[in-house]
């Protein structure tokens with residue numbers, strides 16, 4: 223892996239305190255949402271598994287803060303954070319995770335397949351790298367329809383193993399498509415460190431196609447947001463795609479059932495990231511240090527998020543399952 | 557961990573039987589090696605290969621990037637030049653990514669080269685729904701490979717069969733796809749300590765009966781056996797035939813059973829349409845036509861993407877009850 227390149231100078235002077243606090247609220251919402259997903263799994267109230275986004279919140283929120291509601295995103299198996307950051311409501315998210323009729327996909331998709339056209343979410347995807355084509359195709363459509371939108375493709379560094387990504391990155395640059403490839407390097411493809419699966423340099427892959435490349439500290443939302451804003455505006459202007467490499471870490475297991483992790487990563491490593499590189503703490507401490515907010519405000523924000531999310535969980539637990547007739551509906555467009 | 561049953565026979569799980577077969581072949585033949593995602597230290601997502609890397613080392617139990625097309629292609633090339641690779645594809649749904657390598661390369665090389673090259677490789681993967689894993693992690697796509705001349709396809713149902721068939725698959729000089737039902741890894745059964753190999757293309761009668769034949773594959777063998785118990789209680793004697801391989805297909809055993817009972821249902825977890833059940837039903841209709849008292853019935857997975865919600869997912873696969881109901885209808889006991 224090449225040395226971390228200097229990111230473009232973050233231009234954060236134009237961001238006011240209200241907007242930082244909004245980003246903080248979004249990150250807290252994701253964190254508390256995911257904590258409840260874990261609880262639902264552990265109390266056997268949620269069918270199947272889920273992949274938690276805790277630790278990576280600054281990326282989804284920082285990027286989506288720079289997007290408009292009608293811009294597109296595609297997401298991954300670790301997708302709750304992206305969906306919420308792009309504007310999904312917590313109650314219908316929980317309903318989907320519990321397989322209920324009021325869920326975003328009527329209970330048919332579940333944790334790994336949340337899609338919501340109203341918020342520009344073209345769908346989470348359980349095939350690693352599977353949405354690279356979709357995001358690039360959406361960017362092609364944007365260009366043809368001349369709408370000025372942008373498409374963001376979120377994926378983990380594991381997707382760098384998939385050939386599809388290279389086919390579409392080539393075309394994206396060739397045709398100057400408005401797509402941002404956001405690579406979330408949380409160091410592990412499931413239980414394997416990226417260095418055991420990824421040769422050479424991450425950025426060089428995209429640079430080979432002549433794609434604009436940027437690298438950010440994914441734990442620092444100030445950097446994520448300001449860089450995202452620049453590259454998104456660049457894409458909107460018609461100057462083409464960007465590959466945005468974000469360094470991050472998932473605080474929990476690969477999925478909720480991945481509890482004994484010592485065979486692939488150390489407790490010290492986990493503790494170090496949690497203590498020193500927590501994206502929520504990084505932002506709140508900075509705002510307090512800058513005298514832009516009082517410590518107590520962050521407690522209030524968290525308490526509000528908790529009560530909203532507890533209500534949403536209750537709602538989803540009590541919501542009805544889909545009618546059995548749903549099983550054969552939506553296979554084809556009627 | 558093995559235990560013994562009352563007759564002192566060794567009892568192990570399906571997963572252990574697969575691991576034992578692989579370990580024995582790795583020991584016996586140094587050209588055998590494995591490649592796949594998280595197969596070494598993690599021992600696969602289902603922990604089936606735990607410990608193999610300790611005995612055989614990372615040169616022979618190779619962790620790969622998330623590159624299904626790539627590892628399958630590497631398997632083909634290695635097989636053509638003297639190795640016997642076992643390529644591990646974590647979920648059967650991901651065989652879509654291996655298709656060109658399997659269908660246009662592996663399957664055809666022996667024929668296209670006029671018999672000069674061979675591809676002695678195994679692709680092992682999974683099938684089966686009802687794990688609440690939704691549409692991209694639940695399919696049973698073994699019919700896809702069964703369709704292609706040049707490929708062999710194994711669908712074992714018991715620990716005993718899994719072990720003996722895996723050893724045959726590795727020793728076979730053709731590309732063989734080996735599908736393991738992920739719900740079956742903990743299923744226990746008798747597996748002798750001594751070495752044995754089960755030839756590909758030999759069906760096994762899992763239960764003898766006289767009134768109706770239930771031809772069932774993989775996970776559906778247990779559904780058929782449970783249905784046979786239920787039918788027994790109402791005086792219907794069902795014979796359960798397990799083809800064990802969809803290609804080569806032991807037509808003779810299947811036809812003989814149908815001739816004996818004069819009625820047949822074919823049960824398989826793949827999609828019903830254009831599926832394994834269609835092929836086997838036509839074999840019976842053809843071979844036992846003059847002996848049949850009722851049309852041959854097919855029961856497969858419902859022709860829908862597998863839904864996440866448990867209330868919907870459970871509707872998509874045959875159950876002991878649905879098979880019993882079908883058998884009652886065919887035998888005129890309503």
Ligand SMILES: Cc1ncc(C[n+]2csc(CCOP(=O)(O)OP(=O)(O)O)c2C)c(N)n1
Nearest residue numbers: 300348349350378379380381410411412622
């Ligand atoms: C094509 C494909 N291969 C394998 C898998 C199984 N799988 C699910 S997540 C995962 C690791 C993904 O790692 P990464 O892309 O870095 O994302 P992260 O989980 O770290 O967020 C794997 C191998 C899959 N879902 N799709």
